[in-house]
Every structure is written in structure tokens, then in C-alpha cells.
Amino acid sequence: YVQFDEAIVSNLGLDFKVVFSGSEAASIQAFQRAEKNKEFLIAYFYEPQWLFAEIALQKVALPGYTDGCQNDPANVDCDYPETQLKKIAATEWAESDSTAVGLVENFQWTNEDQNLVAKYISEDGMSSEDAAAKWVEEHQDMVDGWLDS
Numbered sequence: 001y002v003q004f005d006e007a008i009v010s011n012l013g014l015d016f017k018v019v020f021s022g023s024e025a026a027s028i029q030a031f032q033r034a035e036k037n038k039e040f041l042i043a044y045f046y047e048p049q050w051l052f053a054e055i056a057l058q059k060v061a062l063p064g065y066t067d068g069c070q071n072d073p074a075n076v077d078c079d080y081p082e083t084q085l086k087k088i089a090a091t092e093w094a095e096s097d098s099t100a101v102g103l104v105e106n107f108q109w110t111n112e113d114q115n116l117v118a119k120y121i122s123e124d125g126m127s128s129e130d131a132a133a134k135w136v137e138e139h140q141d142m143v144d145g146w147l148d149s
Contacts, residue, residue, distance in 0.1 A: 004076035005044055008062065011077035016042065031055055044080075048114035050122045106146040113139070 006018045021027040027043055028051055034041035035055045042060060051057070062079035063069075069078035087104060094101055113135070120131035136143050 003044060004070060004073060004080075007074060007076040008078075011075060012062070031057065048111040048118060050115055050118035052111070052115040053119035054123065103146050106148075109142075 008014075009016050009018055021030055021043070027045060030041060030043065031045075031051060032055070033039075045051075045057065063077060065079045065081045070076050070081075087107075089101075089104060117131050117135050120126040120134060121128055124131075126134065
């Protein structure tokens with residue numbers, strides 16, 4: 001992935017030293033350690049991610065991302081862009097009478113929903129099938145809404 005952490009810290013005049021954890025696992029351990037020890041930690045991270053179901057991480061507000069604000073890597077002083085996920089399907093299938101089309105069109109869930117299911121799998125040791133079944137059971141009204149069309 002591309003990151004501009006050092007430039008952002010420098011260009012915003014922040015008195016921080018950028019240290020790379022080396023891996024996702026090391027970052028997670030650092031967050032868990034900081035939470036346990038009631039210490040402050042600022043880190044670049046992403047969501048959805050199961051850790052958000054365990055620790056209430058808060059996003060640090062940086063100057064908003066605008067097109068072009070990251071064009072010159074040395075002068076970056078803005079937030080990272082958000083990536084919007086989109087649903088895509090073959091036109092022939094999307095225009096068919098399949099009941100699954102309505103499900104796909106109606107299906108939506110939040111980062112919090114995804115974080116919880118990911119925690120069931122990563123931390124609670126559930127299979128993906130069991131994690132999905134548990135989530136559906138806990139959110140049956142939402143699932144029924146996806147199926148009602």
C-alpha cells in the first residue's frame with residue numbers, strides 16, 4: 001500500500017516520530033498493549049477490521065482529502081481517501097428473475113457489522129459459516145428486509 005505518514009506528520013508540523021510496526025499483527029499487538037496499559041497510541045489502520053469490535057479506536061481528524069492533495073509525495077498534508085466498495089454483477093443475471101438479485105440489491109451492512117463477524121472468526125475461533133449464522137440470528141430483522149423484495 002502507499003503511505004505518506006512521514007510527509008503528513010512533517011507537513012502538518014506535528015511533533016511525532018513515525019515508527020513502522022512491520023506487520024498488521026504487530027500493529028494489533030501495539031493497540032492491545034496500549035489499551036491494556038491505558039497508553040496513547042496513534043497509528044495508521046483500516047476498517048473494517050475485527051479489532052474495532054474489541055477496542056474502541058477513534059479516527060484522528062486530518063485535513064480532508066481532496067483530488068490532487070497527494071500528487072506530490074513530499075508535500076502531502078491531507079487525509080487518505082476513503083474507498084467506496086461497489087456491488088457489480090453480470091447484466092444478464094441482474095436483469096433476470098432470480099430471487100437472489102433482490103438480495104444482492106438490498107444487502108448492505110456497516111463496518112461495525114463486518115468488524116463483529118471478523119472478530120467471531122479471528123478472535124473467537126468460529127468458522128466463517130458459524131460466524132455468519134450467529135450474525136444472521138442476531139440481526140434477523142435486517143436480513144428479512146434484504147429478502148422482502
